[in-house]
Amino acid sequence: MATARTVQVTFDCADPARVATFWAAVLGYELDLAASAASDPAGIGPRLFFQRVPEGKVVKNRVHLDVRVGTGLVGDERLRALEAEGARLEALGATRVRLLPADDEDESCLVMQDVEGNEFCLD
Numbered sequence: 001m002a003t004a005r006t007v008q009v010t011f012d013c014a015d016p017a018r019v020a021t022f023w024a025a026v027l028g029y030e031l032d033l034a035a036s037a038a039s040d041p042a043g044i045g046p047r048l049f050f051q052r053v054p055e056g057k058v059v060k061n062r063v064h065l066d067v068r069v070g071t072g073l074v075g076d077e078r079l080r081a082l083e084a085e086g087a088r089l090e091a092l093g094a095t096r097v098r099l100l101p102a103d104d105e106d107e108s109c110l111v112m113q114d115v116e117g118n119e120f121c122l123d
Helices: 016-027 075-091
Strands: 008-013 030-032 037-039 047-052 065-067 095-100 109-113 119-122
Touching: 008 016, 016 030, 016 037, 016 047, 075 095, 075 109, 075 119
Parallel strands: 008 047, 065 119
Antiparallel strands: 030 037, 037 047, 095 109, 109 119
């Protein structure tokens, strides 16, 4: 049987301190600017690492984070939770992209971008 591994999520970015500060505030993580990282204070979630790269973002992310703010909520209650968190994150520098409304298979989610344009969802 294979040994389970921990993972670190790495973001390529132009300004590691700015992006690390944003994500630490989004997730309630501890910020380590000396290491350009943010970590779950409970040690459960993955460490986030932010590395400077020379090129800018040019295409849509193939992998993105879902920030789980509406788990177990449906309908209007879920929409209120997504909108409230979206407003909080916009004040931190996020950009709202679009609301994906509920359909026959999935509940609503709110697509956003972080301070450097990386897509993520409020789910």
